[in-house]
Amino acid sequence: MSFDQLNTFILDIPIYIINGLLWLLYAVASVLPALVSMGIAGVMMLVVDDAVQKLASARPLRDGRGGIQTSPKTSQIVTGIVLALWLVAQWGMGAPVPWIGAAMWIAGLLAILAVPAQRFTLLNGVKVGIITYALAVIISRIYLAYTSQITPEEWAALLGSADAAAQIIANTRANTTTIALWALWLVVPLGYFSMLAQQTFINPVSLTNPFATYEQMLLSLRDRGGR
Numbered sequence: 119m120s121f122d123q124l125n126t127f128i129l130d131i132p133i134y135i136i137n138g139l140l141w142l143l144y145a146v147a148s149v150l151p152a153l154v155s156m157g158i159a160g161v162m163m164l165v166v167d168d169a170v171q172k173l174a175s176a177r178p179l180r181d182g183r184g185g186i187q188t189s190p191k192t193s194q195i196v197t198g199i200v201l202a203l204w205l206v207a208q209w210g211m212g213a214p215v216p217w218i219g220a221a222m223w224i225a226g227l228l229a230i231l232a233v234p235a236q237r238f239t240l241l242n243g244v245k246v247g248i249i250t251y252a253l254a255v256i257i258s259r260i261y262l263a264y265t266s267q268i269t270p271e272e273w274a275a276l277l278g279s280a281d282a283a284a285q286i287i288a289n290t291r292a293n294t295t296t297i298a299l300w301a302l303w304l305v306v307p308l309g310y311f312s313m314l315a316q317q318t319f320i321n322p323v324s325l326t327n328p329f330a331t332y333e334q335m336l337l338s339l340r341d342r343g344g345r
Contacts, residue, residue, distance in 0.1 A: 151216035152205055158223040159201040162241075166230050167193035170238055193241070200245045200252075207252035207259075215255060218307050222248055229314045240317050247310040254306050258298040265291050 146153075171193045204223075208216040226244030230237050 151220040152208065154220040155204060155208075155223045156201065158220075158227050159197055162223075162227055162230075163194045163197050166227070166237060166241055167197055170241060196245060200248050204248055204252045207255040211255065211259075215302055218303070219248070219251060219255075222251060222307065222310055225311060225314055229318050233318050235321065236317055240314070243313055243317055247313060251302075251306050251310065254301060258302060262291075262295065262298070265294070 171190065174193075204219055208219050222244075226240070226248070230240045230244065233240065
């Protein structure tokens with residue numbers, strides 16, 4: 119390597135570094151919605167699922183002798199299944215679908231944390247809503263992929279001619295794509311966020327302890343007379 123080539127290489131090092139950082143940034147940005155969804159699901163497993171599972175599996179003993187606690191992981195497993203289904207559904211999808219899904223995870227967790235008294239209902243609603251959205255994405259992708267492989271010649275026997283078949287297939291695909299986009303970008307997410315809002319505000323907020331669970335409210339009422 120000559121001196122001029124070495125000098126040029128040294129001068130180009132900052133460009134290589136910047137290009138590498140930009141490539142890394144673009145790579146992270148492309149999977150950022152999935153990373154956000156995974157992070158929120160992890161928090162949900164550790165905080166919400168764990169608390170709900172402990173409450174569901176608690177078995178009090180008689181005469182105030184304490185209780186026993188089993189430790190199944192059903193709620194955490196369900197969250198893991200929902201996350202896996204969503205990651206499969208959003209893989210390779212362009213914006214805004216992956217970000218809509220990530221927003222659904224974030225909004226669901228915030229709603230559950232903001233209204234602990236509704237956490238069981240909200241937790242189930244969040245999982246059902248995300249599963250519904252994931253299935254809608256998967257079904258729309260399968261349909262569009264299938265119709266893209268159909269040739270006009272395959273439909274010509276039913277529709278009379280290849281030209282007529284091509285026109286019908288093009289119109290049908292355009293209409294179906296429009297409906298799918300409306301469903302994935304607006305209808306299903308709007309139904310999900312509407313469900314969150316309804317479940318969050320379905321009961322009046324406690325004026326004394328707005329972040330208390332039903333269990334804490336009942337304990338407070340039962341212990342009041344003995345204090």
